Amino acid sequence: MTDVRVLLVDDHPVVRAGLRAMLTEFDGISIAAEAADGKAALNELSRLAMLGEGVDVVLMDLQMGAGMDGVAATAAIRKLAAPPPVLILTTYDTDADILSAVEAGASGYMLKDAPPEQIRQAVFAAAAGETVLAPRAAALLMKRITNPGTSLTPREVQLLELLATGLSNRAIAKQVFISEATVKTHLVHIYGKLGVDNRTAAIAAATRRRIIRPPGQAG
Amino acid sequence: MTDVRVLLVDDHPVVRAGLRAMLTEFDGISIAAEAADGKAALNELSRLAMLGEGVDVVLMDLQMGAGMDGVAATAAIRKLAAPPPVLILTTYDTDADILSAVEAGASGYMLKDAPPEQIRQAVFAAAAGETVLAPRAAALLMKRITNPGTSLTPREVQLLELLATGLSNRAIAKQVFISEATVKTHLVHIYGKLGVDNRTAAIAAATRRRIIRPPGQAG
DNA sequence: CGGAGGGTCAATCAAAAGGTTGACCCCGGG
DNA sequence: CCCGGGGTCAACCTTTTGATTGACCCTCCG
Structure with missing residues (x-):
């Protein structure tokens, strides 16, 4: 052989x-x-x-x-x-x-x-x-396979991207024309899915899993 | 030889x-x-x-x-x-x-x-x-050497790194054995030097300027 | 048709973060 | 020797964020 x-x-x-x-x-x-x-x-x-x-x-x-x-x-x-x-x-x-x-x-x-x-x-x-x-x-x-329900929706990924640029909840809300309350709701969902409990940890987790590009990277 | x-x-x-x-x-x-x-x-x-x-x-x-x-x-x-x-x-x-x-x-x-x-x-x-x-x-x-005034001190860079991992102020404090008050002081200095006003923006700015590695990257 | 899931919003409370001021220590250089 | 920068900490207050609950509207799909 x-x-x-x-x-x-x-x-x-x-x-x-x-x-x-x-x-x-x-x-x-x-x-x-x-x-x-x-x-x-x-x-x-x-x-x-x-x-x-x-x-x-x-x-x-x-x-x-x-x-x-x-x-x-x-x-x-x-x-x-x-x-x-x-x-x-x-x-x-x-x-x-x-x-x-x-x-x-x-x-x-x-x-x-x-x-x-x-x-x-x-x-x-x-x-x-x-x-x-x-x-x-x-x-x-x-x-x-056993638990497919944990993936982020496109909307959640979008907010995550804005989050990573350093915007506040209010700024994100203005950016995508929704209320601050809705931003908070999305963030809670995101935290749950990523297994974190604050925005910076969410950025770290999402970056590590390549859900989003590292903050400040062009593209 | x-x-x-x-x-x-x-x-x-x-x-x-x-x-x-x-x-x-x-x-x-x-x-x-x-x-x-x-x-x-x-x-x-x-x-x-x-x-x-x-x-x-x-x-x-x-x-x-x-x-x-x-x-x-x-x-x-x-x-x-x-x-x-x-x-x-x-x-x-x-x-x-x-x-x-x-x-x-x-x-x-x-x-x-x-x-x-x-x-x-x-x-x-x-x-x-x-x-x-x-x-x-x-x-x-x-x-x-030429421009020490506007750059971050080693300590500040260190805190910035911990910040980017998603730790809270209290967690950072425990990690480096200082008080939460001191962490806040450092963060205020960091925000000033980077020209931002919150932690996520600091992470984005520091990553963009390559002061720190993108969050979640092994090190 | 009737859920299920996604997106939207509000009210409320608790926790964390941010801003300011002032203070003390240590060290190195003028 | 004194001054300045870096590091440390505290008290106080404001703003933001996070957690919870409940609600309404879509659309897709069985």
Whole structure:
């Protein structure tokens, strides 16, 4: 049986070097190519396809500073003709990260602090078409299925965004042409869903779960 | 001339492997040991010292999930008898990270997305007792010197960080062992310096100016 | 048709945050 | 030596926020 051919996608040269060193030490795994962002990954895939060299697993970081991010890249890869499984290997295990990765079609979700042996097993499992999830990722998905009623409505997300810009309840009310009382009602719902009890904690929680962009970030 | 002996401190096996692979490829650098957190780093230093094997540079990550974090570890190392220079190699370049690292006695501050050649040069520079700073870190420190009046004090930055995690004034007070009154005093100063009038706006302003990392991001 | 869920608003009370003033300590530099 | 900046704390008061309850109006869907 030939090696499992892996495409590394990570914007940090250090991390790529680490994965390369780690994975090439294992029998049965070889690095087909590397890419620093999502676009480069797609380029590599098509380049390798033209050479007749398949990729068995894409090892993808979610957080990438510039260019196409991991979620977009995963979604794009899954739209290819014969898409290889995408195994997410990232630093954070937040709800939004996990959910958006799974939604985008990832075959697995592992954390970078996992021991090498676990990463090795995950690569083989993904190559074999199996799904591999870090414990927290698995737990989250279970919880989502059993208890789907906890997601924020578009309106709540909108208020959350305004909240994060530093506006007061009154200012938010004026901004969206509702009363301050209604703003309060929404905030209570938001706090409940996020499991917090004040606005700054809501911003922190929503930012961490990538429900909203970090305050003050353009876009 | 013998190799520059480096102690790697990072909680991610992948990153350690990457740095090891990257650095050992350069002439004149060898890896003395590795550690997954601050405590382990101190242990390694004392172990190597007993063997008569010095360490020329400690390459330290700031963000480490469990155990002693990078700042505490740096401070602890600088208190040793013949402390090796500590070169911070981290993901973020916020004011808070930079300032606390420099205060703790770091000899340099580099970002993980720096090209390998820059990291190599930084290691040699640190080993030679020089100070190496990423552009943003250098700019921040220059600004501190030329214009200290309008910038936040370390204490204020510290409170700002806690603020951004969603803590109440009382919770912040307990966290840093001061009274709630003092927290309020600091916040008033912070609002004045940032030109805002409430805590959420302060978080937004501080995040936008990269004084603090976005709320909820690991650190 | 009749809920269910989302959005709107109000009244009320309790808690937290914000603004102001004044005070004390410590340290480093003119 | 004294002054200023940073850090600490207190008392007081105003404003904002949070919690609770109850209500009305939509629209979508079984």
